Amino acid sequence: MTFPPSEHDHAHCTDELLQRAEKLCARRGARLTGQRRDVLASVARSHAAVGAYEVIERMADHGPRPAPITVYRALDFLVAHGLVHKIESRNAYVACSHAHEGSPAALLLCDGCGAVAEFDAPDAFTSLSRRAAGHGFKAEHMVLELSGKCDHCAGQAA
Numbered sequence: 001m002t003f004p005p006s007e008h009d010h011a012h013c014t015d016e017l018l019q020r021a022e023k024l025c026a027r028r029g030a031r032l033t034g035q036r037r038d039v040l041a042s043v044a045r046s047h048a049a050v051g052a053y054e055v056i057e058r059m060a061d062h063g064p065r066p067a068p069i070t071v072y073r074a075l076d077f078l079v080a081h082g083l084v085h086k087i088e089s090r091n092a093y094v095a096c097s098h099a100h101e102g103s104p105a106a107l108l109l110c111d112g113c114g115a116v117a118e119f120d121a122p123d124a125f126t127s128l129s130r131r132a133a134g135h136g137f138k139a140e141h142m143v144l145e146l147s148g149k150c151d152h153c154a155g156q157a158a
Ligand SMILES: [Zn+2]
Pocket: 004, 008, 009, 010, 011, 013, 014, 047
């Protein structure tokens, strides 16, 4: 199941992500500072997209209000390491839900509940960059974002 069921052990999702973050940073010699870890945990509080200001609000819930610039820098770090994905069409962020080690994923955005899921689509990315090359364009960054309804919300509409 790409989208998690609405009732699930989300603490498990968060633990798994934080452990993956620790390992990945250790392997790459990057530093997962307390602040970066806090930002990651705040983004990961749900599977829905979250804006940077909401991340700040979530952090202010249980500690001092962080300066926006430090949150933006932490988000840049997490995006660069693939632990958080930026949703370009929504100017928002979502925690990565599976390990794909830098190869891009297609993001599925549910308009009903706001949940975001992702899946590997290497063939789609390869095909698009080949077609772009056919137009004399060298693609360096690609974003695939599909909006629609998750299986849960589609079921409710039916
Ligand atoms: Zn979860």
